[in-house]
Amino acid sequence: MSKTRSTPHLGLVPRLLLGISLLVVSGLASADYALNFQKPVTAIGHKLLELHNLIIIICVVIFVIVFGVMFYSIFAHRKSRGVKPAKFHGSATLEVVWTIIPFLILVAMAVPSTATLLEMDDVSKSELTVKVTGYQWKWKYDYPDQDVSFFSNLATPRAQIENKEKKGEHYLLEVDNPIVLPVGKKVRFVVTANDVLHAWWVPALGVKKDAIPGFVNEMWAKIEEPGIYRGQCAELCGKDHGYMPIVVQAVSPEEFDKWVSVQKDQAAKAAADSSKTLSKDELIERGKKVFATTCAACHGPNGEGVGPFPKMAGSKVANGPLPAHINIVVKGKPGTAMAAFGAQLNDLDLAAVITYERNGFGNKAGDVVHAKRIPG
Numbered sequence: 159m160s161k162t163r164s165t166p167h168l169g170l171v172p173r174l175l176l177g178i179s180l181l182v183v184s185g186l187a188s189a190d191y192a193l194n195f196q197k198p199v200t201a202i203g204h205k206l207l208e209l210h211n212l213i214i215i216i217c218v219v220i221f222v223i224v225f226g227v228m229f230y231s232i233f234a235h236r237k238s239r240g241v242k243p244a245k246f247h248g249s250a251t252l253e254v255v256w257t258i259i260p261f262l263i264l265v266a267m268a269v270p271s272t273a274t275l276l277e278m279d280d281v282s283k284s285e286l287t288v289k290v291t292g293y294q295w296k297w298k299y300d301y302p303d304q305d306v307s308f309f310s311n312l313a314t315p316r317a318q319i320e321n322k323e324k325k326g327e328h329y330l331l332e333v334d335n336p337i338v339l340p341v342g343k344k345v346r347f348v349v350t351a352n353d354v355l356h357a358w359w360v361p362a363l364g365v366k367k368d369a370i371p372g373f374v375n376e377m378w379a380k381i382e383e384p385g386i387y388r389g390q391c392a393e394l395c396g397k398d399h400g401y402m403p404i405v406v407q408a409v410s411p412e413e414f415d416k417w418v419s420v421q422k423d424q425a426a427k428a429a430a431d432s433s434k435t436l437s438k439d440e441l442i443e444r445g446k447k448v449f450a451t452t453c454a455a456c457h458g459p460n461g462e463g464v465g466p467f468p469k470m471a472g473s474k475v476a477n478g479p480l481p482a483h484i485n486i487v488v489k490g491k492p493g494t495a496m497a498a499f500g501a502q503l504n505d506l507d508l509a510a511v512i513t514y515e516r517n518g519f520g521n522k523a524g525d526v527v528h529a530k531r532i533p534g
Contacts, residue, residue, distance in 0.1 A: 196361045199387065199408070200379045203364030205274050213267060220263070278364075281378045284346035288337065292349075292356030292369035292391065294497065295398035295455060299337050306421045309502060310335045311451045312401045316459050319401075331388045334451070336405035340414035341381045349375040353497065354396060360389030360406055368393060381408040396495070397465065398455045432506040438513065438526045445514025448507045453515075456495060461519030467495065471519035480516070480525050487512055488533060505529035 235241045289300040313332040317323040351369035359366040391402035461470030490498030509527040516523035
């Protein structure tokens with residue numbers, strides 16, 4: 159007869175220790191994936207990571223000491239061993255000790271934290287300024303010294319969002335126009351918002367700042383390595399809050415200068431194009447693209463409306479008087495989520511999207527709107 163080797167029975171304490179060990183080992187194995195910061199690429203990012211690690215170590219040491227003493231006291235002085243509770247009325251020495259020790263711990267945490275916070279707010283000696291403006295639901299970037307300005311929209315296809323296609327590698331973290339920054343230069347960010355609260359957050363850069371309408375916040379970053387760094391809006395800002403990604407492309411100073419030159423050329427070309435007279439079909443095709451990136455979030459990709467936002471199909475505005483339609487697209491509607499797109503789109507794109515709305519979604523207005531019809 160063969161003998162089966164039985165597994166030894168583990169007591170409660172050994173089983174707890176085994177479970178904790180497995181958690182620690184699995185945590186270390188996946189630290190880069192979920193349990194730690196992204197790899198920092200700025201001096202502030204490194205300091206934030208070091209500060210985080212210091213605070214974690216302090217918390218773990220306090221946890222081990224406090225709960226170690228507590229568990230030992232419960233185990234060694236339990237009633238089943240015949241231990242009787244002591245009777246005493248406090249100790250002045252003990253009161254002083256357990257007041258001073260937490261105070262010293264807080265000081266040890268506060269000193270490096272305060273130093274880091276002060277450094278984060280020091281935007282002096284910046285070599286480049288970028289204005290960041292939050293919109294529902296996109297970002298606008300202005301380089302005042304370079305005379306460059308553009309909007310950055312989510313580039314994830316709507317089919318992926320609606321689970322009609324397989325999600326890509328950078329699902330909801332990809333944009334049509336990334337913000338481009340030079341490495342090795344101190345960049346000052348001026349952060350604000352056009353409508354509601356937003357927050358500009360890029361973990362690898364160690365930057366996060368609220369974007370508040372009518373108020374300007376400042377922060378800075380000096381990127382050490384070229385690469386692509388991704389972030390998101392970190393302030394609940396409406397139905398498409400999760401569709402406001404940030405993509406930072408860090409390049410060499412020489413590549414940055416070339417990029418600025420290309421942006422200026424494109425801006426000049428766009429200005430020249432805005433005076434062109436396009437055919438009805440060309441306007442509708444262009445307007446369809448503008449609608450997908452600018453209007454579909456509220457009115458739906460097929461004009462069906464999303465939640466409380468109105469449909470474009472059969473819309474009284476899109477089928478009503480043309481001047482009223484132009485006015486609401488250009489100037490918005492106060493007190494509603496309908497933004498003024500006159501400051502966001504050029505005249506040709508405004509004319510194109512209005513033409514598309516009046517001819518698409520089954521609408522029969524049939525109007526053709528040219529850029530010269532858009533009020534200045």
